Amino acid sequence: MKILIIGPSWVGDMMMSHSLYQTLTQQYPACAIDVLAPNWCKPLLARMPEVRTAITMPIGHGAFDLKGRYAIGKSLRDQYDMAIVLPNSLKSALIPLFAHIPRRRGWKGESRYFLLNDLRSNKKDYPMMVQRYVALGYEKSAVPNAQDLAIPTPYLTVTPQAVANTLKTFEKQTALCENRPAIGFCPGAEFGPAKRWPHYHYAALAETLIAQGYAVRLFGSAKDHEVGEQIRNALPQPLQRYCVNLAGQTELNQAVDLISDCAAVVSNDSGLMHIAAALNRPLVALYGPTSPQYTPPLSDKAVIIRLIEGGLIKVRKGTDSAEGYHQSLIDIKPEIVLEKLQGLLA
Known part of the structure; x- marks a missing residue:
């Protein structure tokens, strides 16, 4: 399975997202994970062994740029089986739609009903941000509750x-x-x-x-x-x-x-x-x-x-x-x- 992650825009959030990547490799063995994120994230993603490729997100945080998002989505067509959208905004869910990725997973937020087809609505059941990230690594019918959810510890490789x-x-x-x-x-x-x-x-x-x-x-x-x-x-x-x-x-x-x-x-x-x-x-x-x-x-x-x-x-x-x-x-x-x-x- 090839998975595209729409990554977060902040250092701390990016570090916590590593728990999700580790969970995905457990749930979907031999999956390939690519992360679309700001260019400054590449040094961190390069130190996460579970990530195959860090794809530069050229659109700045907060910018809508529908034309630019369509162009990025079009360039990613026919490459992925699933997308997971970590930010909660509507605009962050547009690229997977434009990329024609068949499974588009994320939490309910900003009227994304027609953009995501694996929509999760019980976010409040997971009080920690890292729990919300990790929960998206499971099939909808198999997500453990917050008390039983295993959180892989984020780490960075250093030589x-x-x-x-x-x-x-x-x-x-x-x-x-x-x-x-x-x-x-x-x-x-x-x-x-x-x-x-x-x-x-x-x-x-x-x-x-x-x-x-x-x-x-x-x-x-x-x-x-x-x-x-x-x-x-x-x-x-x-x-x-x-x-x-x-x-x-x-x-x-x-x-x-x-x-x-x-x-x-x-x-x-x-x-x-x-x-x-x-x-x-x-x-x-x-x-x-x-x-x-x-x-x-x-x-x-x-x-x-x-x-x-x-x-x-x-x-x-x-x-x-x-x-x-x-x-x-x-x-x-x-x-x-x-x-x-x-x-x-x-």
Whole structure:
């Protein structure tokens, strides 16, 4: 069976979708899985052995572009037996229809009744996003309930040679760290400061870790470079050499290699958090307004810290501080994180 996946557009969602690909290979032995996703996803999909091909989705997230979707669908005709649509939008279900794929599977959403012919309507029975992905790997009559649904753990393949090559590429940045074991920090978040642990808490934790003999690597995209500099600049001058700001300097593939080389990771709820979990790194995951009930890190080496109860709080910028941090994250003191981190390292 040849299967086309219409993939998600976010790093964390893409990592969780790997549980689906593993499930498909169990349910349909010898199936071939191709994933249509944004070009930046290719480095992640290339590290998922179950994926045969990553097909570039040239249409940007949120753009409708009916003509473009028709052209993509037409180019994919007569190649697939089944399509699985992971996004919930109507437009995401158009390409499998235009590709004339006979079985088109996905969850009910945005009036997709005539676009999908294997429509699932009991999404609320599966409270976690990864459960919703995995449930789509089963025939409709054979989907286990949420309690019995096996969730294969996402993982990314890493080779020692690739890690060594990436470390060589960044040896100038890390040379001052004197070969200390590294702790990775992922201080960014896609939707603004309300999801971020305060930079001054990261700096206080970094100072303690450096005093204990570690180096700190800061990861993120170009827009996270500024918060990385805030963390570095908050450190005493003699310690700044041991804190390397790599945010905006690495390609995603390189970030994967460098995170895999870390002794442990401290992260906000972000895509890089899910990558660290998939790399089986000891991980302290910090949650505030977002809820780990829906998208937790999928790793038995992850410790979640959240001081408030309940589900998702939809806030992009908090009013609890001048920087826009949310009080629930301000209240997570560095000492709490250090205790959990030391337990993982031990």
